[in-house]
Amino acid sequence: MIQEPVIEVADLSVIRNQQVVLDSITFQVRKGDFFAIIGPNGAGKTTLIRAILGLVPCDTGEVLLFGSPARPDTRARIGYVPQTHVFDFSFPITVHEMVLTGRMGRKNGFIRRYTHEDHTAANYALSRISAESLGGRPVRELSGGERQRALIARALAGNPDILILDEPTVYVDTPTEEHFYELLSSLSKEITIVMITHDIGVVSRHVNRVACLNRRLYMHESDQVTPEMISRTYGCPVDIITHGDVPHRVLERHGDHS
Amino acid sequence: MIEALGFEFFRSALLAGLMASVICGIIGSYVYVKHMISVAGGISHAAFGGIGLGYLLGIDPLAGAFWFTLGIATLIWGLLERAKEHIDTLIGAFWAGGMAFGILCLSLTPGYTPDLFSYLFGNILLVAPEHLMMIALLAVGIVLLFCIFYPVLQALAFDPEYAAISNLPTRGLHLLVLILIAISVVVLIQVVGIILVIALLTLPAAIARPLSRSLKGMMVRATIISMILTTSGIFLSWIFDIPSGSTIILLGVAVYLMVLGGTGIVQGFKKDRQNTE
Numbered sequence: 001m002i003q004e005p006v007i008e009v010a011d012l013s014v015i016r017n018q019q020v021v022l023d024s025i026t027f028q029v030r031k032g033d034f035f036a037i038i039g040p041n042g043a044g045k046t047t048l049i050r051a052i053l054g055l056v057p058c059d060t061g062e063v064l065l066f067g068s069p070a071r072p073d074t075r076a077r078i079g080y081v082p083q084t085h086v087f088d089f090s091f092p093i094t095v096h097e098m099v100l101t102g103r104m105g106r107k108n109g110f111i112r113r114y115t116h117e118d119h120t121a122a123n124y125a126l127s128r129i130s131a132e133s134l135g136g137r138p139v140r141e142l143s144g145g146e147r148q149r150a151l152i153a154r155a156l157a158g159n160p161d162i163l164i165l166d167e168p169t170v171y172v173d174t175p176t177e178e179h180f181y182e183l184l185s186s187l188s189k190e191i192t193i194v195m196i197t198h199d200i201g202v203v204s205r206h207v208n209r210v211a212c213l214n215r216r217l218y219m220h221e222s223d224q225v226t227p228e229m230i231s232r233t234y235g236c237p238v239d240i241i242t243h244g245d246v247p248h249r250v251l252e253r254h255g256d257h258s
Numbered sequence: 259m260i261e262a263l264g265f266e267f268f269r270s271a272l273l274a275g276l277m278a279s280v281i282c283g284i285i286g287s288y289v290y291v292k293h294m295i296s297v298a299g300g301i302s303h304a305a306f307g308g309i310g311l312g313y314l315l316g317i318d319p320l321a322g323a324f325w326f327t328l329g330i331a332t333l334i335w336g337l338l339e340r341a342k343e344h345i346d347t348l349i350g351a352f353w354a355g356g357m358a359f360g361i362l363c364l365s366l367t368p369g370y371t372p373d374l375f376s377y378l379f380g381n382i383l384l385v386a387p388e389h390l391m392m393i394a395l396l397a398v399g400i401v402l403l404f405c406i407f408y409p410v411l412q413a414l415a416f417d418p419e420y421a422a423i424s425n426l427p428t429r430g431l432h433l434l435v436l437i438l439i440a441i442s443v444v445v446l447i448q449v450v451g452i453i454l455v456i457a458l459l460t461l462p463a464a465i466a467r468p469l470s471r472s473l474k475g476m477m478v479r480a481t482i483i484s485m486i487l488t489t490s491g492i493f494l495s496w497i498f499d500i501p502s503g504s505t506i507i508l509l510g511v512a513v514y515l516m517v518l519g520g521t522g523i524v525q526g527f528k529k530d531r532q533n534t535e
Contacts, residue, residue, distance in 0.1 A: 053423055072425040080423055091291055091416050092470045101413040105424035112410050112426070138471040154420075 003031035004067075006162055006192055007052060011061035014047055021047045024061065025217045029162070034188040034206055037196040039213035045196040046083075048213065049166055053080060066161075076105035079155030081165040084147045089139050095150050096135040099125055102157030118157075125157040129183060145176035149183070156187075163187065165195040181206060262496050270390055271382045271502070275488030277397045278449045282462050283481025284404050285442040290463035291473060292415040294439070295456060297334070300349035301436070302443040302455035304330045304356025309377050309452075310363030319377065320389065324444045330356060331440035335433045380451030380503030382492060393445050400438060404477075407434065412473050449488065450503035461510035462487065465517050487513070 007029040014022040021044045029035050039045050050056040052063050054070040065074040079102070099122040100114055126132050129149045134142070142150060148168055155163055165184075169177045184193060185206035195207070212218040262268045289298045305323045307330075312322025330352055337348055364371055376384055385393075404411070414421045414431050422428055446455045462484035463476065470476035491506030 055419065055422065075423060075425065078423075080420065082417075082419065086419075087417065090467075092467060092473050092476045093412070093416055094472050097412070097472060098416065100409075101416060101420065101424070104410070104413050104421070104426060108425075110410070110427055110430060111406055113406075114409055 003033075005029065005064075006031050006066055007194070008064040008067075009048075009052065009061070010064070012048075012051060012058050012063060013060040014044070014051055014056055015059045016047075020215060022051065023216045025213075026061075027211055027217055027219050029192060029194055031161075031192055032188075033192050033194070033209055034184070035192075035194045035209045035211070036207040037194070037211050037213050037217075039196075039198060041198050043198070043214040045198070045213055046166055049080075049164055049194075049196060052164070053078065072105075072108075076158060077161045079152075079158055079160035079163045081148075081151050081155045081163065081168060083167045083170065084144065084151060085170070087147075089142070089147060091139065093139055094135070095126070095131075095137050095139055095142070095153075096122055098139055098150060099135075099153045099157050102154035105158050121159065122153075122157050125153040128156055128187070129153050145172050145180065148172055148180065152183075152187075160191070162192045162194065165193070167197055168195060169197065262493070266387075267383060267385075268492075268496065270385055270387055271492050272489060274382055274385045274390060274393055275449060275492055275506075276485055277393050278445055278458075279462075279484035279488055280397050280481050281400055281442045281445055282458055282484040283466075283479075284400060284477045285438055286459040286461075286463040286484070287466065287473065287477045287480045288404075288411065288415065288435070289439060290460055290467065291476070292435070294435070295460055296346065296349050297436070298439050298443065298459055299456040300334070300353040300356075301327055301331055301440050302447070302452055303353045305440075305443055305447060306360035306377070306452050307356035307358075307363070308360070309374075310360030310367075313367045313371055313374075314363040320392075320444060320448070323377075323447065324441075326356075327440040327443055328437060331436040332433065335436050338432075339429060376451065377447060378451050378453055379501060380447065380449055380454060382449045382488070382502045382506075383495070385448050389448060393448070396441055396445050400442065403434070403438065407431070408474070411435070415473070450506055454503050454507045457507045457510060458484070461507070461514050465510075465514050468517065468521050483513070 005028040009025050009027050012022055012025040013020065025048065037045060037048065047056055051058055052065075052070075054063075054075060063070060065071075066077065068074060096119075100118055102125065103114065103118040103121060104112055123132065123135065126135055129152055131146070131149050131153060134146060134150060139147065139150065152163070152165075152168075168184075169180060172180060184195070187193065188206065196213075263272075289295055305327045308323035308326025309319040310322075311326055312319030315322065334348060334352060338345060364374065373384070410421075410426055410431060411434075413424070414426060414428060414435075418428065421431075442459070443455055446458055450458045462480040465483050466476045466479035470479055487510050488506050491509050492502055494500070494509070495502035495505040
């Protein structure tokens with residue numbers, strides 16, 4: 001059964017300083033998807049996410065969230081996990097307080113004080129990523145992997161229907177990364193996940209749909225990534241992609257086509 | 259030293275210092291973590307325009323500074339939202355422009371302006387009794403506003419982008435923050451003067467930050483540190499007959515450098531231990 005679309009991007013273009021950053025992007029994310037968007041640095045991946053979140057105006061086309069243009073109430077149903085390096089982690093804030101800020105989107109007005117329910121939700125979000133023990137720690141003492149998980153907990157605190165992750169594993173070492181994908185995989189049973197990454201080697205076998213982005217978006221309506229898709233996206237053949245039923249699939253090697 | 263407490267002006271100075279410390283602790287910590295030190299510097303120097311205007315119009319210069327800085331804060335807010343100008347350029351313009359306007363006003367003011375110097379460098383021992391009530395009201399107002407808005411202001415400072423996605427009224431909150439800074443600056447001018455205001459705002463916060471796990475804790479610690487600095491500064495300036503504003507600031511700088519050195523040594527030890535393990 002094909003699930004209803006939760007994110008619909010239709011003919012989306014974004015132009016910045018006379019540069020086309022995104023060129024007529026069209027795709028849908030359906031309920032229950034674990035959707036990966038892969039592409040090299042500078043492909044417009046973060047801009048695409050920012051356009052979906054309504055932080056960047058669309059020059060053409062539109063983005064629908066849950067069937068309607070982005071509104072405060074639909075945006076509150078998205079949990080956003082930005083790249084960790086954009087943060088000032090020396091900020092004096094505990095993990096629990098940071099996760100609490102994920103509840104802000106569910107409130108209205110100027111004065112948004114936290115209720116008992118918010119604190120419960122924050123604790124539950126931490127427990128979903130097995131990080132209850134982190135709650136009282138200041139964020140500046142966290143390791144890279146712990147920071148990443150804390151940011152996911154913040155996104156989960158709002159009890160979202162979609163989780164959007166921007167380059168979640170860039171600053172994480174390999175064993176942590178493995179653990180991290182297991183975590184995402186178990187979360188994906190309950191929640192739609194959209195993840196962008198520049199590293200196609202990390203597209204795990206848990207992902208069920210993949211799109212390649214390099215200013216344009218190349219989409220397969222299955223979990224298959226063809227060598228052609230990779231070549232078009234990266235401008236060269238790429239070594240390995242791992243996803244689908246086959247855990248690791250070897251494509252063509254670099255240099256074979258030189 | 260104790261006999262100083264017998265003088266009303268001295269008790270007023272101590273009280274003003276303690277109340278100003280509450281403002282320093284709260285607003286200073288927020289300015290520090292939100293990287294708005296240059297904004298605070300710009301607003302405080304622009305306040306000189308209000309002082310000059312006060313002299314020219316024959317009203318209380320501090321009242322002039324109060325309304326003038328509120329205007330400047332609103333103007334900075336409006337321009338930052340619309341003009342897309344680089345914030346440093348904008349701040350620089352208001353910083354120097356405000357001072358230039360103040361000097362112009364003073365040159366047009368007939369007669370002699372005796373306490374101009376104390377507005378520039380501060381003299382808490384000259385704080386007027388009628389200003390004590392004003393400082394108290396402003397301090398209470400700032401504490402109340404900050405308590406009410408603490409969760410949203412914390413969220414805004416930690417991650418402005420996430421605040422925007424969470425549909426926080428970021429524009430309105432930015433205006434609120436700028437106005438709170440403007441009000442604080444007017445109070446602190448009486449303690450250390452225009453030129454030293456940024457130091458009083460940032461030093462206690464900078465000392466408190468490495469000791470604090472949360473913004474709330476940082477604000478409490480910065481308040482206490484500021485109380486210690488202002489009180490001991492006032493006593494020292496009385497005993498040695500030296501300017502109170504610069505005494506308070508130099509004490510703050512000394513403590514800050516000691517804390518910096520101290521944390522540097524502690525981190526060095528930790529590293530050594532890790533290396534030997």
